[in-house]
Amino acid sequence: MMADSDSPPPTDEPPGQVNPEFADVLKLFTVLSRAHASLMQKSKEDVARHGLTPAEFAVLEVLYHRGPLLQGDIQSRILASSGGITYLVDRLAERGLVERRESPEDRRARYAALTAQGIAFMDRIFPEHARCLARSSAALSPGEQRQAIELLKALGKGARDAPPCSDAP
Amino acid sequence: MMADSDSPPPTDEPPGQVNPEFADVLKLFTVLSRAHASLMQKSKEDVARHGLTPAEFAVLEVLYHRGPLLQGDIQSRILASSGGITYLVDRLAERGLVERRESPEDRRARYAALTAQGIAFMDRIFPEHARCLARSSAALSPGEQRQAIELLKALGKGARDAPPCSDAP
DNA sequence: ACCTGTTATCTTAGCATTGAGACATTGATG
DNA sequence: CATCAATGTCTCAATGCTAAGATAACAGGT
Numbered sequence: 001m002m003a004d005s006d007s008p009p010p011t012d013e014p015p016g017q018v019n020p021e022f023a024d025v026l027k028l029f030t031v032l033s034r035a036h037a038s039l040m041q042k043s044k045e046d047v048a049r050h051g052l053t054p055a056e057f058a059v060l061e062v063l064y065h066r067g068p069l070l071q072g073d074i075q076s077r078i079l080a081s082s083g084g085i086t087y088l089v090d091r092l093a094e095r096g097l098v099e100r101r102e103s104p105e106d107r108r109a110r111y112a113a114l115t116a117q118g119i120a121f122m123d124r125i126f127p128e129h130a131r132c133l134a135r136s137s138a139a140l141s142p143g144e145q146r147q148a149i150e151l152l153k154a155l156g157k158g159a160r161d162a163p164p165c166s167d168a169p
Numbered sequence: 170m171m172a173d174s175d176s177p178p179p180t181d182e183p184p185g186q187v188n189p190e191f192a193d194v195l196k197l198f199t200v201l202s203r204a205h206a207s208l209m210q211k212s213k214e215d216v217a218r219h220g221l222t223p224a225e226f227a228v229l230e231v232l233y234h235r236g237p238l239l240q241g242d243i244q245s246r247i248l249a250s251s252g253g254i255t256y257l258v259d260r261l262a263e264r265g266l267v268e269r270r271e272s273p274e275d276r277r278a279r280y281a282a283l284t285a286q287g288i289a290f291m292d293r294i295f296p297e298h299a300r301c302l303a304r305s306s307a308a309l310s311p312g313e314q315r316q317a318i319e320l321l322k323a324l325g326k327g328a329r330d331a332p333p334c335s336d337a338p
Numbered sequence: 339a340c341c342t343g344t345t346a347t348c349t350t351a352g353c354a355t356t357g358a359g360a361c362a363t364t365g366a367t368g
Numbered sequence: 369c370a371t372c373a374a375t376g377t378c379t380c381a382a383t384g385c386t387a388a389g390a391t392a393a394c395a396g397g398t
Binding site (some may be wrong): 019034038136138139146153155 | 187188191193194195196197198200201202203204205206207208209210211212214215218234248296297299300301302303304305306307308309311313314315316317318320321322323324325326327328329330331332333334335
């Protein structure tokens with residue numbers, strides 16, 4: 001299969017050829033998106049059984065594992081907008097799973113914390129959820145999983161730190 | 170609802186400890202989500218410069234590289250809902266980048282195809298975009314990228330094929 | 339021809355999420 | 369003090385997206 005010279009194709013069937021230099025990066029982004037979508041789908045179905053969205057579950061999870069947190073800290077950890085946090089905490093508070101607490105030293109700031117009911121709820125559903133993810137990730141051996149973790153950690157950090165694409169050489 | 174009637178002491182400690190057995194899977198899901206979010210953010214900013222959402226760009230990209238496609242095929246490739254495809258193709262058609270074509274042998278089906286203008290548009294912006302992703306993924310060497318591709322391919326396929334978490338042992 | 343089930347797209351309603359701005363508080367600087 | 373920028377949360381309108389149902393066309397069997 002060789003590249004044909006060049007033909008300004010009529011509007012009918014013109015695949016743009018991928019420059020081989022970029023083939024791997026594009027592929028990487030594709031499989032990354034697909035893998036994420038697949039796992040997220042499983043996770044979503046699982047938490048939906050308890051009437052939660054993934055974002056709501058993410059809030060509960062981070063509070064479950066780290067204790068009360070300033071809403072801004074939750075925001076940076078689960079990657080949501082500030083308005084989104086307000087909305088999420090509102091909904092979870094209505095269910096009695098989370099409560100807001102004032103900060104003693106900064107009256108602008110509010111903590112969000114699991115209620116006793118919220119803790120009990122997570123005690124019940126979190127282990128199931130962890131098993132769900134484990135089963136969904138079982139195609140990778142424990143060693144491969146650790147390998148993937150290291151690669152993805154570096155990839156994520158690199159992408160976060162990379163300069164905006166708008167100012168490119 | 171002020172209610173600090175009997176809240177737990179201010180010095181709470183994290184309620185839920187992670188079972189070490191599941192530590193790696195949870196970590197994997199986290200770094201996968203973060204890496205995806207970081208790269209997606211870069212990609213989003215890049216295509217936003219041309220007034221496109223990531224989903225719109227995904228449609229253009231798949232048509233650019235594979236030629237005219239049944240809308241259902243686009244749907245499965247970019248992982249959107251059927252209604253989403255209608256909406257996306259509508260918007261792209263309004264801009265003159267994409268057009269619908271009837272299928273000769275199945276009158277239910279419609280093809281979506283890039284217009285000449287759409288092709289010219291992609292000729293112009295796609296290489297930039299590929300460079301953007303390449304720069305954002307540069308934390309991984311080419312070898313590491315290929316390694317990550319293989320791992321993520323297996324992970325994604327495994328998660329897609331895994332049975333629903335609801336029927337667990 | 340006539341059902342029955344399946345496939346492909348479109349329609350509609352609803353929702354979670356974002357983004358921009360408002361408001362209050364804090365801390366630094368003069 | 370007084371001022372001004374920075375910070376933390378909340379409000380609100382806009383929007384992209386999904387899920388479910390509606391519509392239409394195909395395919396197979398009887």
